[in-house]
Amino acid sequence: MPDTQLPHADEDRQSPAHTPASAGSRLRLLGLDFGSTTSSMMVAEAEIGRHSLTGRMGLGEPRILHRSQPVFTPFRQQTLDETAISRLLDDWLQQAGWQPGSASPAAGAALITGLAARSDNARTLARLISERIGDSLIASADDPRLESWLAFMGSCATLSRAHPQHALINLDIGGGTTNPALGINGQISACGCFYIGARHLTFVPGSYRLSGLSATGQSLLHHLGIDKQPGDDLSPEEVAQVVRLMVEALESIASGDGNFFRQSDCHQQLVQVPFPAAAALDTPRLITFSGGVGELIYRHINGHGWPGTSYFGDLGVDLARAIVQSGVLSAALHIQPEHAGRATVMGLTLHSCDVSGSSLYLSHPQQLPLRDLPIISRLPADTGAGGWQQALALAAGCRQGACLSIEQSGQADHHSIRTLADNIRNAIRAVRLPPSQPLVLLMDTNLGKTLGQYITDWGKEPRALFVIDEIPLREARFVQIGRPHQHIVPVSFFGMN
């Protein structure tokens, strides 16, 4: 659902909090969102530093340098129009003043969803992006949980921290999917994905004359007994039936009612990634919206009139109106997220990259960046020798390198850190991990250098070992470790399926 014609009230507003300091070390951040319908880009800049409250390294004082208007993703039938995409990328980068050779390092991500994520399209996009940006970006295709996570972070992270006593459920409603995420006090605990979106039925703008139907759209009409094809007009009642079913589905997502999606094949087909987390909540919940439909909802709440019938040639306006009418979904519409219409690209730009601590163990910094490393396992620090051997055996099979996450739940001491190092070193020896094969260890506590020194006997055992600390461990399948910059490395997770 394009929102190119909607003025953005917050387009260039920057609170004082967003004004940059010239001092300090900065990272340029780029987010690219390519979907079935629209694509957009954002460029920001943030300072790398230790947070004065949490003490963790991180990105602060973000400043949006440029954000594109969403544009229709250029396809030729089902295939991306490479020439048009190239021109689009060049235009965006030029508008953003992006200098490939700039002294300040870059990080960021491209998210490729829907039709754009078809393997040939995704490869084309990855290549075109890499040619222009270099190897500092990750490109993630068809990663619905990541999309939900990003939309929450892009629109609700601060809001959630402002309401720490509430569970905040954000529904990111776009053209093809609704991506829910649940977070408390800024921490996301669950993500899902459902085929509920504004463009499963498309119309000739200004009417309900069908111009297109997705597979989900066909299934919905069939389930509702509506026998209409492109070129036919839907009656207002038929549109209301479709929208009602969608809103009931959204209400079920928000309340965690899994039974709703077991009613029929049609209902089942709406589920891509289930989202049962909302059912077990014992804290009061707030429901927020992002995506194109979210943008419409909050525009209305803020006093703007509704656009006309199928103004965007889809169900967006009808869906937004029905959500506002829903008692379940509209209870907290006065609490508004930020950047609703651009939550995903905002999340991509500002939240797809974490910054490590500043005391790391990097045996071969020149080998960085390490791309697309599989996260083999996530193990507690007190895991026994056998557990480490199993994990390292899997890592040994990854010739390009692999990553293990280490959870440090209790307080580490000299004995425990030495035991952990001994276990890992013994496992490395047992599985005969080649010394040149990169092994990345991720930790959330600040112990990276000490652990790395003990594993390698203070550097006397040569090994391509990278111990990256102060990184929040995420449920992801892949990680990318960027080039070191002033003692830190940027870390990006993807593959949250």
Add this chain to the structure above:
Amino acid sequence: MKALSPVSEIRLPAITTATPLSIELMDASYHFRDLKHLLGAADISKAGERIAGLAAQDEVEREAARKLLSSLTLQQLYDMPLLDNRGKIDAIMQVNYDIDLTKFSDISALTLGELKNHLLASNGEEIRAVGQAMTGVMVSALAKLLDVHELILLAKRLKKSASAKARTRVGLSGTLSSRLQPNHPTDNLSGMTLLAYTGFSMGAGDALLGLNPAIDTVENISATLHHLDKIRRETGAPTQICVLSHIKTQLACLEQGAPVEIMFQSLAGTESTLTGEFDVTVELLDRAYNTMREQGPLIAEGAENMMYFETGQGSELTYNKHEGIDMATCEALCYGLARRYSPFMVNNVTGFIGPETHVDNFEMTYSCLQDHFMGKMMGLPMGMAPCFTLHSQITAEGQQMATELLTAAGANFFMDVYLGNDRMLAYFDTSGHDDQTMREIYDLEPAPEYLQWALSRGIFARDDDGQLQRGPNWGKPEQFCQSELDYQRLLESVPAAYGFDNAGPRPADEVTRTLRSNQAIAREAIYADLDRDLLAAIGPQRWLTTEATDKHEHLSNPELGSHLSAESLASLTAENSDVQIVISDGLSAEAVHHNIPQLIPVLQDGLASRDYNVGMTTIVPYGRVKLCEPVGEALNTRLIILLIGERPGGDAQASRSLSAYFAYQVTGEEQAEAAAFSGNPDIRWEYTVISNIYGGGLPPLEAGSVIAEKAMQILGFGAAGNRLEARLKQSAA
């Protein structure tokens, strides 16, 4: 702004040899080597004067000194300029002689005692006129004859006509203003924004929105100035902005178009301190003044004063560049220099340095009253910052009593540091709550331009009797945010804020309790002694002592902790080790207790991995950083690693923060290279430091390997400090 008169045209007395001065009191004779010693002895006994050997031995000697001082005429004082160690009148003393000579001729024959009597019977106008005919030395001498009531009374009379005008007029009768100081440890713009909003919401900042920067570069200062300007414009608060960086940095910023509305500089009362330590000369100050006079952004708004100076008793003494002059007189000499530039503000910061200058509430309070009087007497728009660090014995209660007395004396402004806890400079000052409380107790109002704005914002309101009251928006920083989320983002950027709830003009009790308990824990860290039983667990160790024999001596005189006691020194012989680990409490024994047990085993493992010859771990209570050198020389060690407790600020966790100082002894070719690199031909030691070692910063387990790695670099490259960093960069390239 007036044109400056050339310094070369200031008439000076002839230089004569110092005259001994003596007096009989009862049956005893009291002899003072010269006027410097007489001035020192005539003051109350302060820690700084005791260290400098200038304080009177007892109360009788002090009164003898005062009696002698009282008998000297102003002409005699005029004829005895205080010379520097080269026997010269330094540039600051010279500027002090830029007085109203016509008025001086009227009073020159008066003794100081007669002058005091005359002033106590005079109105403000006459007192001010007399002040313009006095040098700093004369004013300091006069201050030493005044008791507390007299210091307050005369200063109060001087409040009238002591105002200065930039965008706002500060210092009018019936007003009390404040300088809002939104300092942040990392110059975080969101953090300073919230603190500025909070101050404005409490009616503070009418004198200045002024930040002490953590990073003094033209780029950072310029960006910060633009940010403060943006805050000022967006809130509409009528005030002026300043970033308190070096005057050279501000001139460069102004040249680049940054809004340097007020030009700041710290002053000292001796040229050797001002130039040798602050890198400032009278010529540079003249240039800055003339630049502001011609290009100051506030000229168009009718500003009459655009300079801002900070002073405070003791800085000359701590650099050991006081030229034998007592702290109060050095301070008065600062005022004689400041007077040349008709400043908008002079802020006196007393208690900031620590117990080596003012050890307790009495010393701090008395110096504040002296300084406030002396500054006003010399025609300056004096604001006051009675403050303290946790390693002195000054308490929050003592600071509050000083604030009350200074309000009674008519101080133009106080500081507004949120909750009094400066997040960047680790000291405690007055707060916006204190400023408002003083206004309510003494029926005072902010500067008139600012007050109109604050009334329009509902920060203040007039009651039916026309009395000023806190308005419905008082103490609500969120009123300046564009949204709840903007406010939330700002809240996430300020450490040690403890809450924003208020009870009338005071912080809500739960906020105060958190603040004070954090202070108490931090102070306890200083006064705790090293725990031998706890440290026994780290393995073989030897204990040595410094020249400081107890905690009080250690805190009051930093020099004592820089030397080994004679007994300890005699016990050491050359061990020729590569590395020697030394542990000292420094200013926080708790830092040692909470970090050393985890840090030492990792550090020892790291050093052992390189087969270094490591001396037995040595523990020295009451030590300072310079202790590295006598220990290293006695043991003939290449590298000393001193693990020492840092000075606690107001955060309970951070009071457990440890630093690792690496002192590398350069000899032979390395010495020649270090001498060439540093420009110091006599260099013997190079230093590197790793700080902030504690659970909330660099945790001790991780610090062990970070320190070991740095030791390997130092010994590998044969260099420390900036020379090591240069070698590392060279090697990486």
